[in-house]
Amino acid sequence: MAYDIGVIGTSWGGLAALHQFLAELPRSFRLPIVIVQHRHKESGQLLPGLLQEDTGLCVCEVDDKTPIVGGNVYIAPANYHVLVERGHLALSTDEPVAFSRPSIDVTFVSAADAYRKGVVGVVLTGANADGSRGLKRIADHGGLAIVQRPDTAESPTMPAAALQAVPGAQALTIREIAATLSSLPLAPVRQQRTGT
């Protein structure tokens, strides 16, 4: 099995979890990652800068039609949904889903439908149930479903809901999640980029 893209969803407690996750990734990490962190619609562009401090990988906020490139960490902008298409990321201002924009489910579902079994979905700490339906869709397409172990999450609600929706998902600590993602085989197009 080879992977094209990783999608990560988190809400309450996400900042600390993401700090820890990114700090664990090796510089050679080449799986493109899209992070959807719930936040206030006027929260501006602080988050990418904060997360950039943790990693040598390039952290950037998604602009419309941003090409998907291995080794980059893409952050969903406040007040937009991020839709994964093959090769690039598109934005939408469609209605919030379950009160959220960005919605984790919207990004996860689009990733699963675009890259099918080439997707790794990760649900981290959070105080609502966003991400469950999207993670189920990733698993149904044959992708890899991972959930932060609820007893290690600052807010266990979101990972617990995801585990309930996808009982076969791997429940791991943040460190184990980073190690798992780092050791995944990459789809051919990603491997080529690794070689350059």
Added chain:
Amino acid sequence: MAVPLNDGSALDGPPVSYDGDLERLEIELLLEGVFRHYGFDFRSYAYASIRRRLWKRVEAEGLSSISELQALVLHDSAAMDRLLLDLSINVTAMFRDPDFYRAFRSDVVPLLRTYPFIRIWHAGCSTGEEVYSAAIVLEEEGLLDRARIYATDINDRVLKQAKAGIFPLNRMQEYTENYIRAGGERSFSEYYTAMYDGALFSPALTRNTVFSQHNLVTDRSFSEFHMVFCRNVLIYFDRALQDRVHSLFYDSLVMFGILALGSKESLRFSQYEDCYQILHVKERIYRKSK
């Protein structure tokens, strides 16, 4: 702990067993049919979002495939009207991105002030939230009387809504906060009258505005403008169509005219990047420079 799974809203996609290549073919056939039968050209819209909207309509009509939706809309123009609304409404808010309107007031208004007469185009104005927001700033800056504003959209029904100037009353608290964050110094409620569950905005705000149907995909430039607003419209187009529309905007702007895009839209990937200077980098406000 039992947590309810989401809100039960539309699945926004087909069953997992659905063949992805077949689905793409069905979507292309439906869009081709809609174009040839009704003249609405959605063939170059961004795939993931049009797909999401089509599946919402499939579910709302109680159908189970894109092909069934195609048959329905081709034979039933009322169903086509419903689909057209789904495909063409861009959800927005008054003073969405308050920082943008702050930049408009501080960085763009002084430039507009140098013209004796100002022509502005809101391209893809949808239900008009942005038209009213910009008009409020222009009114407060004393420029509305010398402005002629064209607000266009592909969809006649949203234009009527925009023209009526009635917005949901339950959004006024949010819009008031946006207005204040955008640097508004009056009382926002001066601009509307509450009636039932709607807020009727002062018709004086659109005294110099013409609402008219215009299709960014197929229609040509229709005037020369000092400023074009097109915020969060191009995100629904694919790259090729974005380039076409950028060429339309370039042709429609006077030299040193202003182009305002959504705050996550960029000229970076377009062939017109070199033709503009950046006036405000964060809010994606550009000035035609050659």
